[in-house]
Amino acid sequence: MSQLPRPRAESTGGATAPAGRRHALLLPGQGAQHVRMAAGLMTAEPVFAEAMDEALTALTELGPLGDRPAGLREDWLRSPDAAVIDHVTRAQPLLFAVDYALGRLVLGWGVRPAALLGHSIGEVAAAVLSGVFTLRDAAALVHDRVTRLADAPPGGMAAVAATPDEVAPFLGDEVAVGAVNAARQTVLAGLDAPLGAVTEALREAGFVVQRVPASTAFHSPALAPATGGAADRIAALPAGEPGIPVMSGYTARFLTPAEAKDPAFWSRQPVAPVLFWPALDALLATEDLVLVEAGPGQGLSQLARRHPAVRSGSSAVISLLPARPGPPEADVAALRAAAEALREHAGAV
Template sequence: MTAAARPLPVALLLPGQGSQHPRMAAGLYGHEPVFTAAMDEFFDAAGPEGGPLREDWLAERPATDMDHVTRSQPLLFAVDHALGRLLLSRGVRPAALLGHSIGELASATLAGVFGLRDATGLVLDRVRRLAEAPPGGMLAVAASTAEVTPYLSGDVVVGAVNAPRQTVLAGPDGPLDKVDRTLREAGFTCRRVPSLSAFHSPVLEPACRGAAERFAAVDRSAPSVPVHSAYTAAPLTGSDIDDPAFWARQPVAPVLFWPALEGLLATGDHLLVEVGPGQGLSQVARRHPAVRRGTSAVVSLLPARPGPPETDRSALEAAMARIETAGHPPDRPTARPPDRRTAGPPDRLTA
C-alpha cells in the first residue's frame, strides 16, 4: 500500500457476534488513554452492570461465558466504539462506516445517531430481552445461500450473508445440529459461530417485542458521515433512523454484510479499516474484487487471534503505520484521556 496524491477515503468496518473473545482489546486498556476513557464511559453508563462487565472483560476466565449474549453483545459494542474513538483521536476521519450485527449500533453511535449513554441503555435492554430467548446458535457454511437453502428445516434460516460463498445459518440448537450434520454429509464445510443465541432468526422475535418503545424514547440524529447498513445494504436514511422498529428488529433480521460492502465500494475505492476484535471482516473484505485488484485495501486494527497484551499494542501501531503509509498521517496520541464531563462531542464524527 503506497501513498498517493489523493489518498483512499477510510471506511471503518465494525464486527459483531462471533468476533468476541476473552480480554479482546484489553491490552490497550490503561495503555491508550482515549480507548481507556471510552471504555470507562461505557461501564459508567451501564450503571450496576458496568462493574461485572468490566471484570469479565479483563478476566482470563470470565465468570460469565464470553459467548453469552449478556457479555458478547455489550462488550463488542463497547470495544468497537472505543476503538473508533481511538482512531478519531489519532486524526483518522472516516468517510463511511459499516457495522456487522451489533457493530451497526456502534457505527451509528460513532456517527452521532445515538449518544453513548442512550446507546448503552439500548444495548443492555436488548441483551436482557435476548437472554430470555430459547437457546440456539449460528453455523457458518462455505456455500452460497442458494446452495444451503434446500437443507434448511426446523426454524433454521439464513442469518447472514457475509460473502458470496460464506453464509451463516441460525436457529434452535437441535434443528441447527441436524442441518449441520446433513450439510457435512453432503460435503459442505461448516463451522459453529461462537454464539449461544440464534441471532438473526425468528427464534428471537418474541424476545424483541417491546424493544421498539425503548428506541422511540431516545433522541436520534442524522449521521455526520454515511453509515452503510448491513440490514438494508444501503446507507441509513432518515426513515431508517426515525423508525424504532428498524432498530428493534435487528437481532431478528438477516445481516447482508456482503451486499452492504458491495454498495459501499460501488461509491468508490476505500481503505477498509476493521475496528474491533479479530480480523473476520478483513478476511471477508479481501475477497472483494476491488481489494483483489488492488484498488481498495484492508487494514486490521487488532491481531487475528487472542494473545498477550503486547500483541494488541503492536497490532495497533502496525495498523497506524499502514494507515499513515496510505496517506493518512495520524495525530500524536494525547497524553491524558478527555474529561468525561465533556466526552459527548467525541462520540460524533465530523467531516
C-alpha cells in the same frame, strides 16, 4: 486532537494502503469476541481507555446484565472462560464497547471516515460514532436488547461455505439464513436441535460447516418473541441523522435519516439477517477505500480481502488488532502496525 502514534519496529500485521484513498471503518459483531479482547490497549492508549470506561459505565449504570456475580468489566478483564464471554450478556455489550472505543481512537488520530459499516451489534456502535445516538442512549438500547435476549431459548449460529441458494433446500421454518458474509459464506441461525440437524445434513452433503461462537440464535425468527416491545423502549430514545454515512448491514444501502429515527429499524435487528457482503459490495461501488477493521480479531478483514476491489489492489484493508487472542503487547504491536499503514497515505487523513 491526538495524532497517529509512532509505530514500533516490532509492529506486526496491518496492510499497505494505496495513497489518496479515503477510509471506512468496519465494526465487527457476534463471533468476533474473545477473552480480554483489546484489553492490552487499556494501559497503552489513553483515548481508548477513556472511551471504554465511558461505554462500560453507561452500560452498567442501567443495571446488571445477566446473573453473573462478577461485573461486566471484571469478566472482560479477568475471566479466562470463553463460554462466559460468548454469552449474549457479555459478548454483545463488550463488542459494542470495544468497537466504539476503537472507533473513538481512530477518530482521535484525525481520520475522518467516508463511511461506517457495522456487522450486527457493530451497527449500533456505528450509530454512536456517526451521531445517531449518544453513547448513553445507545447503551440503553444495547442493555434492553441484551436483557431481552438473555431469556431466549438456547440456540446458535453456523458458517457454511456455500451461497444462500445452495443452503436453501436444507432449511425449514426453524433455521434461517442469519448472515451473508461473503460470496460463499452463509451463516445459519436457529435453536440448538434444529440447527444441529441442518448442519449435520449439510456436512453429509459435502459442505464445510463451522459453528460460530454464539449461544443465541441471532438474526433468526426464533428471537422474535424475545424482542417484542423493544420498539417502544427505543422510541423513548432521541435519535438524530448520521453525521458520518452509515452503510447498513441490514439493508445494504446507506442509512437514511428516516431509518435512523425509526424504532422498528433498530428493534428488528436481532431477528433480521445481516447482509455484510452486499453492504460491502455497495460501499466499494461508491469509491475505492481503505477499510479499517476497528474491533477484535480480523474476521471482517478476511472477508473484505475476498472482494474484487481489494484483490485488485484498488482498495485495501487494515486491521487494528491481532487475528487471534494473545498477550497485551500483541494488541499494542498490531495497533502500531495499523498506525504505520495509515501514515503511509497520511495525505488522505
